[in-house]
Amino acid sequence: xxxxxxxxxxxxxxxxxxxxxxxxxxxxxxxxxxxxxxxxxxxxxxxxxxxxxxxxxxxxxxxxxxxxxxxxxxxxxxxxxxxxxxxxxxxxxxxxxxxxxxxxxxxxxxxxxxxxxxxxxxxxxxxxxxxxxxxxxxxxxxxxxxxxxxxxxxxxxxxxxxxxxxxxxxxxxxxxxxxxxxxxxxxxxxxxxxxxxxxxxxxxxxxxxxxxxxxxxxxxxxxxxxxxxxxxxxxxxxxxxxxxxxxxxxxxxxxxxxxxxxxxxxxxxxxxxxxxxxxxxxxxxxxxxxxxxxxxxxxxxxxx
Numbered sequence: 478x479x480x481x482x483x484x485x486x487x488x489x490x491x492x493x494x495x496x497x498x499x500x501x502x503x504x505x506x507x508x509x510x511x512x513x514x515x516x517x518x519x520x521x522x523x524x525x526x527x528x529x530x531x532x533x534x535x536x537x538x539x540x541x542x543x544x545x546x547x548x549x550x551x552x553x554x555x556x557x558x559x560x561x562x563x564x565x566x567x568x569x570x571x572x573x574x575x576x577x578x579x580x581x582x583x584x585x586x587x588x589x590x591x592x593x594x595x596x597x598x599x600x601x602x603x604x605x606x607x608x609x610x611x612x613x614x615x616x617x618x619x620x621x622x623x624x625x626x627x628x629x630x631x632x633x634x635x636x637x638x639x640x641x642x643x644x645x646x647x648x649x650x651x652x653x654x655x656x657x658x659x660x661x662x663x664x665x666x667x668x669x670x671x672x673x674x675x676x677x678x679x680x681x682x683x684x685x686x687x688x689x690x691x692x693x694x695x696x697x698x699x700x701x702x703x704x705x706x707x708x709x710x711x712x713x714x715x716x717x718x719x720x721x722x723x724x725x726x727x728x729x730x731x732x733x734x735x736x737x738x739x740x741x742x743x744x745x746x747x748x749x750x751x752x753x754x755x756x757x758x759x760x761x762x763x764x765x766x767x768x769x770x771x772x773x774x775x776x777x778x779x780x781x
């Protein structure tokens with residue numbers, strides 16, 4: 478039996494500390510469209526039913542005026558808030574804590590809004606139309622088990638910044654399923670190849686290595702796993718100023734304890750994102766090229 482159309486969860490509560498502002502709202506398209514708006518457009522075209530946005534209450538007014546007002550009537554949507562006071566078990570945060578609790582907590586924030594299979598993306602990453610087609614098809618598959626999750630796998634060389642190093646999760650795969658996801662920091666392209674920072678020296682890495690760009694596919698079963706793991710996290714780190722509950726921790730726990738499997742779906746799309754201020758011009762040019770090629774209309778939601 479065919480599943481319901483999938484939903485899309487957009488993580489848009491980040492602070493953008495390296496960028497120096499709310500890059501999830503920054504206009505890079507010909508008519509001031511943000512990267513997120515291109516993901517919304519691609520998701521709708523790929524058959525996603527509803528968008529749920531995770532934001533901070535502090536940006537609610539700007540978010541409504543800059544994003545929600547544009548997509549009214551284009552696709553169904555809802556918003557939820559990721560706030561640092563939202564801790565389980567009666568735990569209280571440090572009054573000095575400013576940083577959100579991480580991607581795992583952001584996803585958990587949406588548990589009351591999602592009942593269908595759903596994908597998760599970052600608001601400030603451009604994934605490409607083919608990525609949404611691939612994930613949408615997988616989430617609609619009638620034979621997909623509820624404990625079989627998924628992850629889009631990008632080629633490392635398609636995800637690098639020209640303006641500085643990046644961190645990426647390197648996927649190790651067996652029989653099409655994720656076995657480990659290893660975080661590598663300060664990955665950069667040099668004249669001699671691609672390297673990441675080791676403890677004492679830079680270490681070469683295959684530019685064609687499969688990496689995660691945080692484009693996940695889940696069923697609602699993920700929320701129970703997140704609740705259990707976040708409670709354990711809160712017991713240990715509720716007074717921390719910087720520790721984050723990242724989605725990779727419960728995913729690794731689920732794999733190692735055979736609670737769930739993660740199907741890796743390779744894609745050849747070229748990622749675009751704004752990690753550093755100088756990345757903005759490159760993304761603007763990339764979007765302009767896609768508009769010239771007819772991938773997107775010049776005014777993204779002019780069809781309304």
